[in-house]
Amino acid sequence: MDGDFWHGYDWENKQKKLTTNKGFWIPKIERNMQRDMEVNQILLRQGWTVIRFWEHEVKNSLEGCVGEVLMKLRNLETEL
Numbered sequence: 456m457d458g459d460f461w462h463g464y465d466w467e468n469k470q471k472k473l474t475t476n477k478g479f480w481i482p483k484i485e486r487n488m489q490r491d492m493e494v495n496q497i498l499l500r501q502g503w504t505v506i507r508f509w510e511h512e513v514k515n516s517l518e519g520c521v522g523e524v525l526m527k528l529r530n531l532e533t534e535l
Contacts, residue, residue: 459510463488
Protein backbone atom coordinates (compact mmCIF):
# COMPACT_ATOMS: atom_id res chain seq x y z
CA MET A 456 0.00 0.00 0.00
CA ASP A 457 1.36 3.38 -1.02
CA GLY A 458 0.57 6.41 1.09
CA ASP A 459 -1.29 8.97 -1.02
CA PHE A 460 0.96 11.89 -0.06
CA TRP A 461 4.29 10.08 0.17
CA HIS A 462 3.98 8.25 -3.15
CA GLY A 463 2.37 11.00 -5.21
CA TYR A 464 -1.29 10.15 -5.72
CA ASP A 465 -2.78 12.81 -8.06
CA TRP A 466 0.65 14.42 -8.02
CA GLU A 467 0.03 16.91 -10.83
CA ASN A 468 -2.66 18.58 -8.74
CA LYS A 469 -1.27 17.95 -5.25
CA GLN A 470 2.15 19.48 -5.86
CA LYS A 471 0.51 22.76 -6.88
CA LYS A 472 -1.21 22.87 -3.48
CA LEU A 473 1.98 22.54 -1.43
CA THR A 474 2.50 25.75 0.49
CA THR A 475 5.57 25.10 2.61
CA ASN A 476 8.97 23.59 1.97
CA LYS A 477 8.31 22.86 -1.73
CA GLY A 478 12.05 22.61 -2.36
CA PHE A 479 12.13 19.56 -0.10
CA TRP A 480 8.78 17.87 -0.72
CA ILE A 481 8.62 17.95 -4.50
CA PRO A 482 11.99 16.21 -5.09
CA LYS A 483 11.34 13.83 -2.16
CA ILE A 484 7.98 12.64 -3.44
CA GLU A 485 9.10 12.51 -7.08
CA ARG A 486 12.04 10.33 -6.02
CA ASN A 487 9.62 8.05 -4.14
CA MET A 488 7.54 7.76 -7.31
CA GLN A 489 10.63 6.98 -9.38
CA ARG A 490 11.79 4.37 -6.86
CA ASP A 491 8.33 2.75 -6.92
CA MET A 492 8.62 2.31 -10.70
CA GLU A 493 12.17 0.96 -10.42
CA VAL A 494 11.17 -1.56 -7.75
CA ASN A 495 8.16 -2.66 -9.80
CA GLN A 496 10.39 -3.32 -12.81
CA ILE A 497 12.93 -5.28 -10.76
CA LEU A 498 10.22 -7.43 -9.19
CA LEU A 499 8.51 -8.06 -12.54
CA ARG A 500 11.81 -9.12 -14.12
CA GLN A 501 12.27 -11.55 -11.22
CA GLY A 502 8.89 -13.10 -11.96
CA TRP A 503 6.84 -11.50 -9.18
CA THR A 504 3.32 -10.22 -9.62
CA VAL A 505 3.16 -6.67 -8.32
CA ILE A 506 -0.09 -5.33 -6.89
CA ARG A 507 -0.06 -1.79 -5.56
CA PHE A 508 -2.89 -0.05 -3.77
CA TRP A 509 -3.23 3.58 -2.82
CA GLU A 510 -3.88 4.38 0.83
CA HIS A 511 -7.34 5.79 0.05
CA GLU A 512 -8.30 2.64 -1.88
CA VAL A 513 -7.56 0.46 1.13
CA LYS A 514 -9.35 2.83 3.49
CA ASN A 515 -12.40 3.18 1.24
CA SER A 516 -12.65 -0.35 -0.11
CA LEU A 517 -10.64 -2.89 1.84
CA GLU A 518 -12.90 -5.69 0.59
CA GLY A 519 -12.31 -4.62 -3.01
CA CYS A 520 -8.53 -4.63 -2.52
CA VAL A 521 -8.61 -8.05 -0.85
CA GLY A 522 -10.83 -9.27 -3.69
CA GLU A 523 -8.29 -8.10 -6.25
CA VAL A 524 -5.48 -9.93 -4.44
CA LEU A 525 -7.57 -13.12 -4.24
CA MET A 526 -8.43 -12.87 -7.93
CA LYS A 527 -4.74 -12.53 -8.85
CA LEU A 528 -3.90 -15.52 -6.65
CA ARG A 529 -6.61 -17.63 -8.31
CA ASN A 530 -5.29 -16.64 -11.75
CA LEU A 531 -1.78 -17.62 -10.73
CA GLU A 532 -3.02 -21.00 -9.47
CA THR A 533 -4.72 -21.76 -12.80
CA GLU A 534 -1.49 -20.89 -14.66
CA LEU A 535 0.44 -23.53 -12.69
